[in-house]
Every structure is written in structure tokens, then in C-alpha cells.
Amino acid sequence: MSFKTISSQLAAQLDKDLMGPEIGFTLEQLMELAGLSVAEAVLKEFPYSKSRKSQVLVVAGPGNNGGDGLVCARHLALFGFNPVVFYPKRSSRTQFYGQLVNQLKFFQIPVLDGDDDWAQYLNPNETLCVVDAIFGFSFKPPVREPFGSILQQLRQVQDQLPIVSVDIPTGWDVDEGPVEPNCIIPKVLVSLTVPKPCARKIESLETQHYVGGRFVPRSFANKYGFEPFAYENASQVVKLAPE
Ligand SMILES: NC(=O)C1=CN([C@@H]2O[C@H](COP(=O)(O)OP(=O)(O)OC[C@H]3O[C@@H](n4cnc5c(N)ncnc54)[C@H](O)[C@@H]3O)[C@@H](O)[C@H]2O)[C@H](O)CC1
Numbered sequence: 525m526s527f528k529t530i531s532s533q534l535a536a537q538l539d540k541d542l543m544g545p546e547i548g549f550t551l552e553q554l555m556e557l558a559g560l561s562v563a564e565a566v567l568k569e570f571p572y573s574k575s576r577k578s579q580v581l582v583v584a585g586p587g588n589n590g591g592d593g594l595v596c597a598r599h600l601a602l603f604g605f606n607p608v609v610f611y612p613k614r615s616s617r618t619q620f621y622g623q624l625v626n627q628l629k630f631f632q633i634p635v636l637d638g639d640d641d642w643a644q645y646l647n648p649n650e651t652l653c654v655v656d657a658i659f660g661f662s663f664k665p666p667v668r669e670p671f672g673s674i675l676q677q678l679r680q681v682q683d684q685l686p687i688v689s690v691d692i693p694t695g696w697d698v699d700e701g702p703v704e705p706n707c708i709i710p711k712v713l714v715s716l717t718v719p720k721p722c723a724r725k726i727e728s729l730e731t732q733h734y735v736g737g738r739f740v741p742r743s744f745a746n747k748y749g750f751e752p753f754a755y756e757n758a759s760q761v762v763k764l765a766p767e
Pocket residue numbers: 539551554555558585586587588589590591592658659660661662663664665666667668669671690691692716717737
């Protein structure tokens with residue numbers, strides 16, 4: 525199946541439109557659905573079973589991609605997984621991020637900060653997968669610390685420990701694809717709303733590709749030049765067939 529992508533410029537316009545005065549979604553609403561989508565993609569790729577490891581490390585960055593990760597961790601816990609969140613640079617953009625962290629504490633999900641030993645969770649014998657919610661479509665290279673070292677450590681384990689990237693693999697340019705030498709090569713990519721051009725650079729044999737963020741009607745999708753994705757029943761994600 526060949527999938528439609530929209531440029532970063534158009535994606536930014538789409539977001540502005542969705543959250544503008546006429547339509548009126550709030551960021552919090554979209555983030556909740558985005559995080560739920562990613563958790564469902566994890567469940568589909570790595571089905572939860574009581575008899576196997578269920579630890580998932582969620583690495584959350586300082587922006588909204590990180591926010592998607594915080595929401596995802598909460599849904600993973602509801603699905604039966606044991607999420608651990610590494611959130612080294614906390615956003616003070618709005619108080620909502622603090623509320624998301626409080627919700628994680630309410631679920632007894634550990635939230636590690638920059639001083640904690642997060643690398644202990646990179647053991648493939650104990651951790652099922654890593655959710656890469658570090659940067660999304662607003663990443664501009666070169667990567668700054670502490671994220672440079674974090675990416676380096678993730679790169680070292682990514683062949684043994686599968687990485688699930690939220691919207692854009694971290695270190696990729698939204699239009700051009702891999703731009704950062706230490707960028708993530710995910711085993712699973714969950715594009716939100718509609719894939720961005722960088723998704724064409726994934727190797728379909730190596731990376732499973734999902735679309736999630738099921739929040740637009742057909743008329744709105746058509747306005748932005750794509751058709752709605754073939755979501756089944758109440759599912760929040762759809763897996764795209766390899767190209
Ligand atoms: N409609 C949707 O599809 C929705 C998508 N969502 C998610 O939001 C991100 C985009 O969020 P944004 O806050 O614009 O940006 P990022 O999270 O990608 O990153 C911004 C953050 O990162 C810092 N930063 C940028 N470059 C660097 C660098 N080289 N080194 C270090 N730090 C860097 C920057 O300063 C900011 O703090 C999108 O991809 C989706 O995942 C929403 O959830 C809403 C719905």
C-alpha cells in the first residue's frame with residue numbers, strides 16, 4: 525500500500541487548524557489520543573502476557589512528543605505493562621506537564637530524572653521495548669545535551685532492544701529523514717494523524733509502520749490531501765502494509 529504523507533509545513537498548519545478557534549481541540553485532548561495510539565501499537569507488536577517480561581522504558585523529551593510519551597506510559601500500565609519513564613528535562617511550558625507527571629505517580633509509575641540511573645533499564649533481558657518520545661516534528665539538529673548522550677546509548681542497544689518511535693524517529697528531520705549521526709532506527713514507527721515525508725525513508729523490512737492519532741473526519745483529511753486511514757472498529761491505530 526502506498527501511503528500519503530504531508531510536509532512539515534502542512535502538518536503544522538493542520539495542527540493549528542485543529543486547535544484553532546473554529547474547531548477548538550485542545551492540545552491535551554490530542555495528546556491523550558496520541559499517547560493512547562502509541563500504547564495500542566506497543567500492545568499489538570509486543571502482546572502483553574503474564575508469563576513474559578512486561579517492562580517498557582519510555583524516554584520522554586522536553587516538548588509535546590515527550591507529552592505523548594507520558595500519556596502512553598499511563599495507558600501501558602492500564603494494559604498490564606510495567607512502564608518506567610525517563611524524563612530528564614521537564615517542560616515548564618504549561619502546568620499540564622506537571623499534571624501528567626502527577627498522574628504517573630498516581631499509577632505508581634517510576635519517573636526518573638537526569639540524575640537517575642536510567643541505563644539500567646536498557647537490559648534486553650528485562651525490558652520488552654523502549655518508547656522513543658524524545659523529539660517529534662520540531663527537532664532541529666544538532667542534538668544538544670543531555671539528549672546527545674541519551675541517543676548514543678539508545679543507538680548501542682537498538683539491535684537487541686526494539687524501539688517504538690512516536691511520530692518521528694528521534695534525530696530525523698521531519699521532511700528529510702535521518703540527519704543526526706546518532707539518530708534512532710526504530711523497529712516500530714507510529715505516525716500521528718498522517719505520516720510525514722521522513723516516513724518514506726524507513727526500511728519496511730526493518731520497521732513496522734502504524735498510523736495513529738485518530739482524530740479527523742474525512743472532510744478535514746481531504747482538505748489536507750489525504751484519505752482517512754482504514755482503522756478497524758474502535759482501534760486507535762492501523763498498521764500499514766510494507767511498500
Ligand atoms: N496533531 C498531532 O499529530 C499531534 C502531535 N503531537 C506531538 O507533538 C510533537 C511536536 O511537538 P513540539 O512540542 O512541537 O516539538 P518536539 O516535541 O518535537 O520538540 C520540541 C522540544 O525539543 C527541543 N529541541 C528541538 N531541537 C533540539 C535539539 N537539537 N537538541 C535539544 N533539544 C531540542 C525544543 O527546544 C523543544 O523543547 C509531534 O511530533 C507529536 O508527537 C501532540 O501531542 C498533539 C497532537
